Amino acid sequence: MPLLKNGHIVGEDAFQPVADDAALPASGAVLVSYARWQAEKDQLSGRNSPLGISLPNTVDVLDFGPEAERFDLIVLSFPKFGDGRAYSQAHLLRARFGYTGELRATGNVLRDQLWHMQRSGFDAFEIPREDAAAVFAKALQSFSHVYQPAADGRVSALKQRLAQKQSGPQKKEAAE
Amino acid sequence: MYQYDEIDQTMVDERVAQFRDQVARRLSGEISEDEFKPLRLQNGLYLQLHAYMLRIAIPYGTLSSQQLRGLAQIGCKYDRGWGHFTTRQNLQYNWIRLEDTADALADLAKIQMHAIQTSGNCIRNTTTDQFAGAAFDEIEDPRVWCEIIRQWSTFHPEFSFLPRKFKIAVTGSPNDRAAVRVHDIGLRMHKNATGEIGFEVIVGGGLGRTPFIGKTIRDFLPKQDLLSYLEAILRVYNQFGRRDNIYKARIKILVHEIGIDTMREKVEAEFAATKDGALKLPQAAIDQITAQFAPPAFEKLGGVAAEYANAFRTDFEFGLWARRNTFKHKQPGYSIVTISLKKEGEAPGDAKAEQMTAVADLAERYSFGEIRVTHEQNLVLPHVKQSDLPALYKALKAYDLATPNVGLASDIIACPGLDYCALANARSIPVAQQIALRFKNWERAHDIGELKIKISGCINACGHHHVGHIGILGVDKAGEEFYQLTLGGSADDRAAIGDLIGPSLNAADTVDAIDTLVEAYLRLRSSSDERFLDTYRRVGLTPFKEAVYAAA
Numbered sequence: 001m002p003l004l005k006n007g008h009i010v011g012e013d014a015f016q017p018v019a020d021d022a023a024l025p026a027s028g029a030v031l032v033s034y035a036r037w038q039a040e041k042d043q044l045s046g047r048n049s050p051l052g053i054s055l056p057n058t059v060d061v062l063d064f065g066p067e068a069e070r071f072d073l074i075v076l077s078f079p080k081f082g083d084g085r086a087y088s089q090a091h092l093l094r095a096r097f098g099y100t101g102e103l104r105a106t107g108n109v110l111r112d113q114l115w116h117m118q119r120s121g122f123d124a125f126e127i128p129r130e131d132a133a134a135v136f137a138k139a140l141q142s143f144s145h146v147y148q149p150a151a152d153g154r155v156s157a158l159k160q161r162l163a164q165k166q167s168g169p170q171k172k173e174a175a176e
Numbered sequence: 177m178y179q180y181d182e183i184d185q186t187m188v189d190e191r192v193a194q195f196r197d198q199v200a201r202r203l204s205g206e207i208s209e210d211e212f213k214p215l216r217l218q219n220g221l222y223l224q225l226h227a228y229m230l231r232i233a234i235p236y237g238t239l240s241s242q243q244l245r246g247l248a249q250i251g252c253k254y255d256r257g258w259g260h261f262t263t264r265q266n267l268q269y270n271w272i273r274l275e276d277t278a279d280a281l282a283d284l285a286k287i288q289m290h291a292i293q294t295s296g297n298c299i300r301n302t303t304t305d306q307f308a309g310a311a312f313d314e315i316e317d318p319r320v321w322c323e324i325i326r327q328w329s330t331f332h333p334e335f336s337f338l339p340r341k342f343k344i345a346v347t348g349s350p351n352d353r354a355a356v357r358v359h360d361i362g363l364r365m366h367k368n369a370t371g372e373i374g375f376e377v378i379v380g381g382g383l384g385r386t387p388f389i390g391k392t393i394r395d396f397l398p399k400q401d402l403l404s405y406l407e408a409i410l411r412v413y414n415q416f417g418r419r420d421n422i423y424k425a426r427i428k429i430l431v432h433e434i435g436i437d438t439m440r441e442k443v444e445a446e447f448a449a450t451k452d453g454a455l456k457l458p459q460a461a462i463d464q465i466t467a468q469f470a471p472p473a474f475e476k477l478g479g480v481a482a483e484y485a486n487a488f489r490t491d492f493e494f495g496l497w498a499r500r501n502t503f504k505h506k507q508p509g510y511s512i513v514t515i516s517l518k519k520e521g522e523a524p525g526d527a528k529a530e531q532m533t534a535v536a537d538l539a540e541r542y543s544f545g546e547i548r549v550t551h552e553q554n555l556v557l558p559h560v561k562q563s564d565l566p567a568l569y570k571a572l573k574a575y576d577l578a579t580p581n582v583g584l585a586s587d588i589i590a591c592p593g594l595d596y597c598a599l600a601n602a603r604s605i606p607v608a609q610q611i612a613l614r615f616k617n618w619e620r621a622h623d624i625g626e627l628k629i630k631i632s633g634c635i636n637a638c639g640h641h642h643v644g645h646i647g648i649l650g651v652d653k654a655g656e657e658f659y660q661l662t663l664g665g666s667a668d669d670r671a672a673i674g675d676l677i678g679p680s681l682n683a684a685d686t687v688d689a690i691d692t693l694v695e696a697y698l699r700l701r702s703s704s705d706e707r708f709l710d711t712y713r714r715v716g717l718t719p720f721k722e723a724v725y726a727a728a
């Protein structure tokens with residue numbers, strides 16, 4: 001599955017997915033399930049290499065959020081493109097809990113949703129297309145303005161107009 | 177009226193370009209119908225029984241003359257010279273070709289209009305009081321807040337794939353004409369004890385197969401916190417609303433299942449974390465939008481205009497019309513005029529292109545170029561000088577637009593029903609037409625007075641039957657169209673869901689039953705001032721039920 005990260009196709013995923021019943025490799029970046037994290041927190045925290053977690057979209061991020069900073073990768077899932085729970089999870093991880101690691105979208109990731117995902121805080125996408133980088137670049141250009149603050153920190157039209165009126169400088173603003 | 181600036185115009189133009197590309201990908205087979213469906217739905221394009229239907233957003237029901245004229249032209253160019261006004265204050269074209277949709281949207285963009293989020297599981301067009309900015313009883317113009325909500329909700333990245341559709345309504349008047357208690361979120365502007373104006377926030381109302389009257393989640397919300405609070409509700413809903421069953425996915429089910437207190441806890445916690453963030457509305461931003469809704473340049477008028485008083489005395493038909501179809505304006509010497517799209521025997525809410533053009537011209541002449549669409553499927557000229565009313569009446573009459581029946585038995589809300597809709601069980605339009613013809617006699621109709629009849633062709637309740645004084649629901653009974661009657665529903669400030677009266681009836685018996693119910697009311701009412709709804713509330717279901725089923 002091609003992995004698109006910050007707009008570029010990544011040849012090989014640095015994180016090795018490890019099944020719940022498989023032994024952890026001695027070293028190297030691993031991606032584990034939320035269930036495994038719950039069961040083996042101490043062991044996983046003790047590792048000296050990057051740690052990734054797959055979060056089901058039913059997990060309440062308000063509970064998980066305080067732990068987010070321990071991770072270098074959080075994978076959120078879209079079981080169907082119409083199941084939009086992970087947009088809110090992503091927003092909360094970025095805007096509420098200040099998570100700065102990789103936030104990856106997996107599942108039914110379609111080009112027409114990339115714009116929404118990017119604005120909600122995703123910076124990596126598993127997307128089954130050869131031309132993923134091109135469609136992502138195009139998706140980001142869908143709209144020249146935004147009507148609301150989101151996790152990407154862009155200034156909303158409402159405040160853009162105020163700034164124009166006062167002809168002051170436009171600053172990026174925090175989402176919350 | 178709000179006018180697009182360069183930002184708004186760029187956004188709708190870019191949306192047209194995006195959709196043109198999506199349609200091309202669908203036509204070339206690059207994307208499946210399954211993948212295309214949510215894309216076309218978020219652009220208002222439905223596949224109906226016979227053709228595609230395109231639903232145009234009329235933000236908070238406000239149109240300029242130029243826009244209405246443009247809608248008429250687009251109706252001629254891409255449809256069959258008609259437009260259909262809906263209960264969401266929107267307009268639908270019922271005969272659109274997929275290949276034409278991008279061009280139709282491009283034409284709409286030229287008149288600052290679009291079909292964005294008129295369908296799909298996203299935040300829909302915000303609706304409001306059709307008399308906003310004009311009504312005598314208004315605390316504040318709710319359109320300012322509708323516009324702020326429109327901008328915030330447009331292409332919201334987090335809330336474009338909600339469990340289900342999401343509808344917000346705002347009223348700026350204590351007399352609720354926007355049905356805020358039967359919306360996913362209803363906002364009622366009011367003054368608190370210190371005289372500050374803010375919002376009562378109501379959540380979890382709705383019709384459909386499981387109707388609920390919304391519950392108050394917050395008594396008073398300061399204005400600058402509106403978007404933070406809405407976002408808090410939406411974030412809770414997006415994460416916890418049910419997605420396992422489409423019929424249980426609306427926020428009303430979440431509120432019902434977890435209870436309003438738990439819902440409030442979650443929302444307030446979310447709100448507390450965000451209220452002082454980027455969504456907080458600076459007063460200057462509120463002022464900037466408010467300035468766009470500045471009242472038109474009213475003349476200072478005193479007393480009753482001679483032309484008006486004279487016509488009222490001498491022209492009986494004018495008097496009937498003026499009594500039913502005008503409403504008290506906040507500016508002395510002006511009236512709000514409702515143009516009925518319910519001429520007996522026509523499909524409710526339908527307007528021919530030449531009628532739309534005529535209304536656009538008349539609005540320019542008599543109402544500062546402003547038109548409103550009502551959720552009851554009529555049009556409104558919000559600012560008419562009373563001295564102009566006789567001339568306006570005459571002009572409307574020439575276009576079959578002066579039916580004096582606003583609020584009467586023939587002013588029926590009806591969904592498109594089985595004549596157009598792929599979901600319907602039964603036809604709505606012919607039933608509405610037959611009932612309206614039954615109450616065509618003006619003397620009887622005016623004697624009966626206010627009576628809101630609402631018809632839905634299926635359980636999805638697009639015709640708002642649950643909140644009709646008399647509600648009619650089409651059901652399928654072994655392949656035959658039958659209708660269930662409910663009584664006592666209301667969408668106003670005393671909102672109520674109607675009570676089922678008894679076994680369903682066939683179409684002919686249904687029309688007779690409405691007649692019987694009205695006759696029963698006329699016998700039961702305490703005086704001619706007691707409306708049907710008030711009589712029902714006083715005497716209850718039994719005497720009405722007995723009247724309808726006595727013969728059986």
